[in-house]
Amino acid sequence: MSTSTVRATFMRALLSAVLLTSTACTPLQVLTHSVSQNEARVPVGHYELDPDHCSITFDVDHFKYSRFTMRFDRKQAQLDWNEGGLDKSTVAVTIDAASIDTNVPILDKMVKSESMLDVSRYPQLRFVSTRFERTGESRGTLTGDLTIRDVTQAVTLEVTFNGFAPDPLTKKDTLGFSADGHFSRAKFGLSTWYPAVGDDIHVRIQAEFVKTPAGA
Template identity: 30%
Template sequence: MIRLSAAVLAVALAAAPAIAEPVAYDFDKSHANLTFSYNHLGYSTTDGRFGDWNGELVIDQETPANSSISLTVNVDSLDTFWGERDQHLKGSDFFEVTAHPTATFVSTSVEKTGEKTLSVAGDLTIKGVTKPATFDVTINAIGEHPMEKVPAVGFDATTVVKRSDFGMDMFVPFVSDEVTISFSAEALQAK
């Protein structure tokens, strides 16, 4: 009787669904873009991007609060598609790249807000100044990647920050204080 009960318990445990755990993902940088935009004098929107960054992404589909993301950005990789403006933005009036070569974002909480949406709060550090920032995230797809045949995720994330909070207030309010940061990415489950 004891052996039969032990055998039934073993079969039941083996048949029970596995408890999901957080899973690490690697960014596919060929399908990822970290950009920013701001209003110029009320006439136009100026866009830029950072071409060099690294990140860590951990996803817990069952319990999104256990998920996390961190990014480290090489600020010198800034590109607004106009060389003179790039040099000005990298200089002492704005990013001071020589003194502050990196910017970072480290999540502190992840909250599911809808069927395919999340709110990801964290600490954004630019020019040595750390302020809270919250990204609104839309999950575009999560599942097996059709080409790579491994678990994958794709998402778009946006937030708005005030550049003056990070010591970059030149030309405010004529050039907008508010800057939209957008991050669109695909990531594949880490091997």
């Protein structure tokens, strides 16, 4: 089968899937979909994290060989988008500590144990924004209170507003963000295995938020 035939077959399958997913949305709308970074166009209101389109990953130095990466699979977040855009809006995030996934089952148990996250006593990690400082168009530094094991420390993230548009499939107002930052795990009392495992935690976030219907 030629490359062009394979490509054509793939495109037909993709378009069929789109039509089956949403009869109100044409394939052309999906393929030509775009978003706007104009913050003034975003409807004011309450937005909820779309759990199917979000990732929160952490990486940490491992014996100087590499940055070992892990993720949290269950999280919730609420975004209150106010007039004034990023400068005036706030976000609160709750992460299920027991949902950590290192891709190594025995290590999962160790990280969840009393020597690290102690998820039986401290089931949640929480971040609540406190201040935003603009560094450019559609971007800035977001500072907030991060709580791990009942210890709260200020953490700052570099945040980019990727854009807004009604989702072409669901028709719901949707916002997209990227965030990146660092913090010291020792400041939260998590110094286990240091220095074999580094102190600097690098966090990366990709998130989509969907507008909550009025009255919900």
